[in-house]
Amino acid sequence: MAEFTMPSLGADMDEGTLSQWLVHPGDRVARGDVIAVVETAKSAIEVECFENGTVDTLLVDEGTTVPVGTPLARIGTTAESEPTADRPPSTPLVRRLAQDRHVDLAAVHGSGPGGRITRADVEHAEPESARAPEHDTTVGPSEPTHTGIRRQPATKPARRKRSRSGAEAQSAPTARPPRPVRSDDSTGERQAPQRVRSSPLARRLATELGVDIAEVTGTGQGGTVRAKDVRSAAAAEGAAQTAVPNVAQAATARLMSRSKREIPHFYLSTTVDMAAALKWMHARNRELPLSARLVPAALLFKAVALAARKVPELNGHWVDDGFVPAEDVRLGVAVSLRGGGLAAPALAHADALSVAEMMAALKDLVARTRGGRLRASETADPSLTVTNLGDQGVEAVFGVIYPPQVALVGLGRIVERPVAVNGLLGVRPVVTATLSADHRAADGATGARLLTTMDKLLQQPEEL
Amino acid sequence: MNHDQAKAFVRQAVQRVVPDADFTGLDPGVSLRDTFELDSLDFLEFVEALAELSGTELTEDDYPVLDTWDGCAARLVAEASTSTQGRSG
Amino acid sequence: MSTRTRPRAHPDDDTTTYREALREGLREALASDDRVFLMGEDVGRYGGCFGVSLGLLEEFGPDRVRDTPLSESAFVGAGIGAALAGMRPVVEIMTVNFSLLALDQILNNAATLRHMSGGQLGVPLVIRMTTGAGRQLAAQHSHSLEGWYAHIPGLRVLAPATIDDARHVLSAALADPDPVLLFEHGSLYNAAGKLDPAVQQVDLDRAAVRREGTDLTVVAYGGCVSKALEAAEELAGEGISAEVVDLRTLRPLDDATFVGSVRRTHRAVVVDEGWRSGSLSAEIESRICEQAFFELDAPVERVCSAEVPIPYARRLEEAALPQPAGIVAAARRVVS
Numbered sequence: 001m002a003e004f005t006m007p008s009l010g011a012d013m014d015e016g017t018l019s020q021w022l023v024h025p026g027d028r029v030a031r032g033d034v035i036a037v038v039e040t041a042k043s044a045i046e047v048e049c050f051e052n053g054t055v056d057t058l059l060v061d062e063g064t065t066v067p068v069g070t071p072l073a074r075i076g077t078t079a080e081s082e083p084t085a086d087r088p089p090s091t092p093l094v095r096r097l098a099q100d101r102h103v104d105l106a107a108v109h110g111s112g113p114g115g116r117i118t119r120a121d122v123e124h125a126e127p128e129s130a131r132a133p134e135h136d137t138t139v140g141p142s143e144p145t146h147t148g149i150r151r152q153p154a155t156k157p158a159r160r161k162r163s164r165s166g167a168e169a170q171s172a173p174t175a176r177p178p179r180p181v182r183s184d185d186s187t188g189e190r191q192a193p194q195r196v197r198s199s200p201l202a203r204r205l206a207t208e209l210g211v212d213i214a215e216v217t218g219t220g221q222g223g224t225v226r227a228k229d230v231r232s233a234a235a236a237e238g239a240a241q242t243a244v245p246n247v248a249q250a251a252t253a254r255l256m257s258r259s260k261r262e263i264p265h266f267y268l269s270t271t272v273d274m275a276a277a278l279k280w281m282h283a284r285n286r287e288l289p290l291s292a293r294l295v296p297a298a299l300l301f302k303a304v305a306l307a308a309r310k311v312p313e314l315n316g317h318w319v320d321d322g323f324v325p326a327e328d329v330r331l332g333v334a335v336s337l338r339g340g341g342l343a344a345p346a347l348a349h350a351d352a353l354s355v356a357e358m359m360a361a362l363k364d365l366v367a368r369t370r371g372g373r374l375r376a377s378e379t380a381d382p383s384l385t386v387t388n389l390g391d392q393g394v395e396a397v398f399g400v401i402y403p404p405q406v407a408l409v410g411l412g413r414i415v416e417r418p419v420a421v422n423g424l425l426g427v428r429p430v431v432t433a434t435l436s437a438d439h440r441a442a443d444g445a446t447g448a449r450l451l452t453t454m455d456k457l458l459q460q461p462e463e464l
Numbered sequence: 465m466n467h468d469q470a471k472a473f474v475r476q477a478v479q480r481v482v483p484d485a486d487f488t489g490l491d492p493g494v495s496l497r498d499t500f501e502l503d504s505l506d507f508l509e510f511v512e513a514l515a516e517l518s519g520t521e522l523t524e525d526d527y528p529v530l531d532t533w534d535g536c537a538a539r540l541v542a543e544a545s546t547s548t549q550g551r552s553g
Numbered sequence: 554m555s556t557r558t559r560p561r562a563h564p565d566d567d568t569t570t571y572r573e574a575l576r577e578g579l580r581e582a583l584a585s586d587d588r589v590f591l592m593g594e595d596v597g598r599y600g601g602c603f604g605v606s607l608g609l610l611e612e613f614g615p616d617r618v619r620d621t622p623l624s625e626s627a628f629v630g631a632g633i634g635a636a637l638a639g640m641r642p643v644v645e646i647m648t649v650n651f652s653l654l655a656l657d658q659i660l661n662n663a664a665t666l667r668h669m670s671g672g673q674l675g676v677p678l679v680i681r682m683t684t685g686a687g688r689q690l691a692a693q694h695s696h697s698l699e700g701w702y703a704h705i706p707g708l709r710v711l712a713p714a715t716i717d718d719a720r721h722v723l724s725a726a727l728a729d730p731d732p733v734l735l736f737e738h739g740s741l742y743n744a745a746g747k748l749d750p751a752v753q754q755v756d757l758d759r760a761a762v763r764r765e766g767t768d769l770t771v772v773a774y775g776g777c778v779s780k781a782l783e784a785a786e787e788l789a790g791e792g793i794s795a796e797v798v799d800l801r802t803l804r805p806l807d808d809a810t811f812v813g814s815v816r817r818t819h820r821a822v823v824v825d826e827g828w829r830s831g832s833l834s835a836e837i838e839s840r841i842c843e844q845a846f847f848e849l850d851a852p853v854e855r856v857c858s859a860e861v862p863i864p865y866a867r868r869l870e871e872a873a874l875p876q877p878a879g880i881v882a883a884a885r886r887v888v889s
């Protein structure tokens with residue numbers, strides 16, 4: 001039985017409202033089917049399911065607001081009893097034991113019912129660390145235990161060791177890349193380090209007033225942030241600016257504040273000659289029906305996506321004090337909402353789309369963003385965002401990075417300017433492309449590579 | 465199609481893109497893109513809608529004259545008169 | 554024969570004690586409904602172990618005010634039988650500690666018969682008993698076990714904390730078609746005050762806000778209400794405004810009143826003379842957390858009795874019980 005949970009539809013989302021179920025118990029669903037509509041602070045989003053199976057129970061009523069990670073429905077999976085190849089069945093206790101003893105569960109033969117790995121299997125397995133030089137001899141994972149009774153003491157020293165030296169445990173070698181600490185990872189020893197102590201009322205008020213609770217100084221016991229602290233923080237902010245008019249704007253405000261607080265931005269800018277790209281586009285448009293016609297943004301975005309693939313150092317996320325490159329180019333597109341606020345849904349595999357596909361995807365995405373009907377997969381984790389303010393008439397935009405991304409490309413208006421080409425002065429259409437980048441993840445040389453790559457790509461539009 | 469009918473098509477086309485667009489007292493000579501904050505995608509959608517509503521073929525070369533309410537209307541009327549002449553002749 | 558004097562009118566004519574208020578309630582019930590009778594250990598000739606029924610035997614005679622053998626199970630069972638047969642018995646049990654001897658009758662018969670008979674049998678029985686410590690009566694007479702009874706569906710459990718409630722609680726309890734347990738805190742019997750002539754009945758379904766405040770809610774009942782009010786007075790001197798809620802009915806709990814108060818004040822201290830573990834205070838705190846979690850600005854605090862049998866020695870007994878100073882300290886913690 002699989003659980004369908006409230007997804008995180010953006011870095012700033014910690015709860016969502018289940019606004020509509022599109023399935024009923026008993027319905028068959030396939031991976032990728034849209035089964036529910038979730039309302040976030042920004043918009044209504046269609047959420048896909050990740051399982052093949054049958055809807056068993058809907059756990060949350062329409063209209064209910066729940067935290068990210070809350071189970072929304074149970075889905076009976078078709079492969080219910082078959083062990084998956086890469087992950088043999090095991091209980092949480094066994095997984096914990098394996099972790100403590102540095103045993104790779106994938107390599108353990110399960111002797112329990114249905115191939116289930118039992119505690120005894122883990123205890124008799126050869127620990128990974130026995131092969132690794134970093135093996136901590138004090139843990140004693142290979143201590144022989146031949147009776148069930150003595151198992152428990154064998155695990156105890158390992159746990160105590162973890163809690164006493166958390167930093168050491170953190171730095172233990174792992175095969176997996178670092179990933180965000182999830183809030184449901186509730187083992188006390190691995191608590192997320194930066195949790196703000198705050199009262200439930202303070203958190204609720206902070207959301208309502210659009211105050212970032214991490215920014216509030218707590219005056220309660222042990223620095224706990226209480227309602228009064230949030231109110232005074234909101235009043236202080238209110239003195240400097242007017243009230244936040246809507247939730248979308250408040251959500252954007254929080255995210256942008258976090259970005260400018262945490263990310264050391266640096267900015268690069270270059271001017272790209274658009275003559276070749278526009279000439280090619282006009283030629284294409286003469287052959288295309290009106291509904292398939294291109295706009296320059298499609299070419300520019302495609303160039304950005306390809307450049308992101310070629311400069312992977314800027315395509316990814318800053319997680320737990322380290323850069324994690326993204327596997328694909330998920331191009332975030334900053335879309336201004338008509339009521340105020342911004343959304344930056346993602347175009348998956350943007351580097352692999354043809355220009356025509358990019359154009360169609362862009363039209364569809366922008367229309368649905370403004371209509372408030374995004375899909376979950378479109379809001380999750382863009383790897384790099386592009387903002388195009390050229391339509392508003394400005395020549396250059398120096399944007400704010402969307403955390404946890406590390407770069408944002410800004411595109412200005414295409415303008416005709418006198419340009420010297422091959423020693424001759426001519427009037428050509430040009431666009432100013434800028435890069436805002438996270439200096440923790442990249443330096444100026446890397447950033448420059450992204451912009452120049454993009455420039456080169458736009459000089460050969462037929463290759464895009 | 466007369467000029468007033470054409471202007472009505474323009475208004476309807478803009479309102480497909482910006483549903484609450486208010487044309488009351490709008491100067492027919494000002495830029496529609498600026499007034500209603502149409503970005504390039506919005507503009508393309510507007511042109512598509514205008515072409516569909518009026519039954520007029522609009523190419524990229526028409527874009528410059530499609531910037532104002534009057535400009536659009538004039539373009540639609542001109543197209544209509546040529547095609548009518550074509551049929552009658 | 555009782556060596557005690559008959560009750561006299563209080564020197565100051567318009568004040569009355571909690572004990573006298575209860576007696577007036579009994580007198581009114583006996584006079585107004587001849588189905589009502591009182592029975593229990595020493596309620597007749599001795600005038601009640603705590604003097605509540607003093608003079609009633611003489612006034613209403615031995616059929617209406619009946620002394621019973623020392624067998625809680627027997628006379629509570631007799632009361633259940635009388636109630637089933639159409640009477641309106643009021644049974645007095647000396648202290649809640651001894652009520653455990655009648656627990657089988659209370660739980661297995663009184664509380665369940667309506668359900669087990671498909672509504673055919675009702676047990677309109679009122680059981681009064683003394684609860685609580687503070688009078689150096691040691692562990693076998695001093696415990697607060699009303700929370701145990703508040704666990705049982707089929708019972709209504711009341712804890713009058715004021716003289717007005719003491720005066721009018723009985724008529725409301727007798728009007729209930731199902732068994733009602735009435736807990737009189739031993740330290741309240743001598744509490745004196747004026748009856749409010751405007752109060753002619755009490756609403757058993759609602760908790761009462763005894764003092765309004767804005768900074769925190771102190772939830773208490775029975776003998777701890779006066780301690781909570783004393784603490785609130787001291788807190789007011791420090792500029793902390795405490796609202797005091799008297800639960801009044803321990804089952805069914807009036808969540809709406811105390812949760813509503815916490816929604817306004819955002820902080821709560823629960824005072825309970827029972828032991829903390831598995832107590833009524835735990836239930837109240839749970840309901841606050843369940844229903845007003847996002848209103849809370851501090852963890853809920855509890856002030857309960859020390860988890861020991863209540864000691865005999867005076868200072869130890871005082872130390873074991875919730876006291877105003879402890880309530881004040883808890884209140885300071887939730888607002889600081």
